Amino acid sequence: MRLRLARGGMILLLLLAGVVRSQEPEPRLGPGDSVALFNGKDLSEWVTRGGPYDGDARWTVEDGVIVGRQGPRKAGGLLYTRGLYRDFILSLEVKVDHPFDSGLFVRMGRKGPGAQLTLDDRPGGEIGAVYSGRFLQHQPKTPEAWKRNQWNRITLRCTGAEARLKAWINGVLVTTYVPDDEAPRFLSVGRIGLQVHGGEEVPDHQSVRFRRIRLRVLPAHDDHLFSCDAEGFLDLKAAGREAGWVALFDGKNLDAWMDGPVKESALVKDRCLLFPSRGKPGTLVSRRDFRDFDLRLDFRITDMANSGVFLRAARDGSNPAYSGCEIQILDDFNWERETRSRLKPWQFTGSLYGSVPPGSREALRPNGQWNTYEITYVGTRLTVDLNGVRLYDVDTLEVPGKPFARRAAEGFIGLQRYSSATVHGDVMVAFRNIFVRPR
Numbered sequence: 001m002r003l004r005l006a007r008g009g010m011i012l013l014l015l016l017a018g019v020v021r022s023q024e025p026e027p028r029l030g031p032g033d034s035v036a037l038f039n040g041k042d043l044s045e046w047v048t049r050g051g052p053y054d055g056d057a058r059w060t061v062e063d064g065v066i067v068g069r070q071g072p073r074k075a076g077g078l079l080y081t082r083g084l085y086r087d088f089i090l091s092l093e094v095k096v097d098h099p100f101d102s103g104l105f106v107r108m109g110r111k112g113p114g115a116q117l118t119l120d121d122r123p124g125g126e127i128g129a130v131y132s133g134r135f136l137q138h139q140p141k142t143p144e145a146w147k148r149n150q151w152n153r154i155t156l157r158c159t160g161a162e163a164r165l166k167a168w169i170n171g172v173l174v175t176t177y178v179p180d181d182e183a184p185r186f187l188s189v190g191r192i193g194l195q196v197h198g199g200e201e202v203p204d205h206q207s208v209r210f211r212r213i214r215l216r217v218l219p220a221h222d223d224h225l226f227s228c229d230a231e232g233f234l235d236l237k238a239a240g241r242e243a244g245w246v247a248l249f250d251g252k253n254l255d256a257w258m259d260g261p262v263k264e265s266a267l268v269k270d271r272c273l274l275f276p277s278r279g280k281p282g283t284l285v286s287r288r289d290f291r292d293f294d295l296r297l298d299f300r301i302t303d304m305a306n307s308g309v310f311l312r313a314a315r316d317g318s319n320p321a322y323s324g325c326e327i328q329i330l331d332d333f334n335w336e337r338e339t340r341s342r343l344k345p346w347q348f349t350g351s352l353y354g355s356v357p358p359g360s361r362e363a364l365r366p367n368g369q370w371n372t373y374e375i376t377y378v379g380t381r382l383t384v385d386l387n388g389v390r391l392y393d394v395d396t397l398e399v400p401g402k403p404f405a406r407r408a409a410e411g412f413i414g415l416q417r418y419s420s421a422t423v424h425g426d427v428m429v430a431f432r433n434i435f436v437r438p439r
Contacts, residue, residue: 026155026168027216027230029091034216035369037081037192040064050080050191051108057196066210068102068196076198080108080191084362086388087218089230090156090192095209096121098148101200102208103131105193106158106165107186114190115163117156117175119208120197121148128167128174132184137177145172151211160223161188189363189388217365219298219433220372220388226435232298232370233271234433248286248297248413249273249434258285262417273431275307275415277423283310283320283414291410292439295375298432303367303424304338305331308353310414311377312407322402324411326353327373327384329429332364338422346401350384350391355401363389370432378439380404 037045042061048054055077058069070076086107096102099122107114115136118129127146129139146152146169155168163186167175194210218232225240236245248256251271257263262282267274290312301307307329313320320326328351336343345351350358363386365371374385383393396404415431 024166024173026171026173027089027091027157029089029155029214029216033231034089034091034214035366036213037215038066038211038213040211043079045082047080047082047191048077051078051105051110051193052113053078053105053108053193053195055196055198057198059196064211066194066213067207068194068209069204069207070196070198070200070202074199074201076196076200078105078108078193078195080193083191083365084109084189084387084389085158085192085215085217086189086220087159087228088157088192089216089218090158090213091153091215092213093151093153093211094119095149095151097202097206097208099123099125099200100202100206100208101125101195101197103195103197104154104156105191105195106156107163107188107190108193109187109190112187113184114186114193115158115165115177115184116195117154117165117167119154119195121146122200128169130165130175130177132186136179136183137175139175143169143172143174145169145174157218159218159221159228162186164223217370219296219370220374220385221296221433232432234435236435240435243437244439245294245435245437247434248436249431251432254284256287258287258412260285262415265417267427271432273415273434274427275417275429275431277302277426277428279417281416281418283313283416285313285315286413289315289410289412290377290436290438292378293376294437294439295377295413295435296373297434298370298372299329300370300430301329301331301367302428303331303334304422305329305367305428306335306416306418306423307429308416308418309373309375310412310416311375311382312409312411313414314408314411320412320414320416321353323408325355325382325396325404325407326416327351327375328353329416331367332361333367350386352382352384352392352394352396352399355396355399356392356394358384358386358391360386360389360391363387363391372433 056071056075057077310320313324345357
């Protein structure tokens with residue numbers, strides 16, 4: 001049956017549809033899909049120095065809660081994560097004593113301020129605004145979802161090179177910030193910060209409290225080319241397909257890879273490609289050869305894992321790490337201690353194996369968390385980023401090791417399954433979101 005709507009009724013339906021669309025559901029984080037950033041006991045995973053707003057605020061742990069108060073002479077300051085993050089979903093509970101000024105910061109570093117989600121519960125303050133040296137987006141009216149002097153659940157999503165932000169308070173979407181051309185350019189990766197704003201005329205006992213702090217890392221990606229769901233899985237947008245990106249692993253099958261022992265032992269589960277810990281070592285080989293290309297993929301390792309990504313490797317049965325090259329994947333945190341050995345600089349995760357060490361050892365996340373490689377190989381130029389941090393940009397003809405002039409100029413992309421009896425757990429390494437763009 002066809003319904004006829006008056007103009008006013010049609011407008012009402014459109015308005016209602018807009019309301020429904022605006023109420024994007026809050027991502028919920030749990031133990032199975034995120035990591036705890038606070039152990040409820042101490043601040044061992046946090047630091048008080050790491051950005052332009054360092055200060056001497058007092059940070060303590062009381063009854064399983066992080067408590068922030070003004071320090072000597074009303075000093076403020078931030079409490080930062082040790083880890084560096086680019087794209088993520090952060091969930092926590094916060095209780096702000098009224099009146100008190102606090103906030104959540106993203107992409108913080110010594111080379112530049114990040115963006116702040118304000119939690120300024122004072123007369124004239126704003127809750128849910130976006131600030132960085134100046135207001136980038138105001139929130140002049142306190143959201144109805146905010147509960148004064150009570151615990152509030154905040155969920156903050158940060159994505160994209162320009163730091164797009166969405167924030168939910170107690171399940172209600174209150175902030176959607178998309179930077180414009182005049183917005184500051186933030187660091188590509190940085191620390192997450194909890195704030196005590198200093199200089200306020202408030203009693204010494206006034207505080208901000210944080211608990212149940214969890215983080216789900218999302219893959220570094222270009223928002224214009226890829227869509228990213230709340231669980232961190234990417235899909236190509238039309239612009240991505242038009243730009244030439246294709247999936248090497250779509251979360252469903254291994255059709256883009258050659259048959260062989262590694263493919264037979266590999267598992268596709270929950271949209272991830274899994275390499276079991278036990279079995280013969282080998283390489284999963286792409287069906288297609290590549291010369292110049294962009295590659296992005298996510299990997300997650302367990303303790304004592306050893307893997308790698310091969311580029312331009314020859315199909316002649318020789319060692320792909322030297323017929324082409326290898327970008328290393330290794331448990332940097334435990335390897336030397338458990339094997340009682342000393343790694344060479346070009347053996348750590350991110351290294352160009354046998355030639356170039358990673359330019360940063362801070363970029364690799366703890367075992368069990370997802371990491372993202374973004375690799376560009378054009379001519380003799382090789383660039384590797386890990387979790388948004390540039391590891392190196394080199395001319396391979398000028399690096400030490402086996403001369404690249406003698407290596408294949410074109411070849412397969414490979415994923416290494418390096419079996420080891422010392423690996424902890426049933427799965428050595430997991431991969432997801434594997435996309436390549438031939439040039």
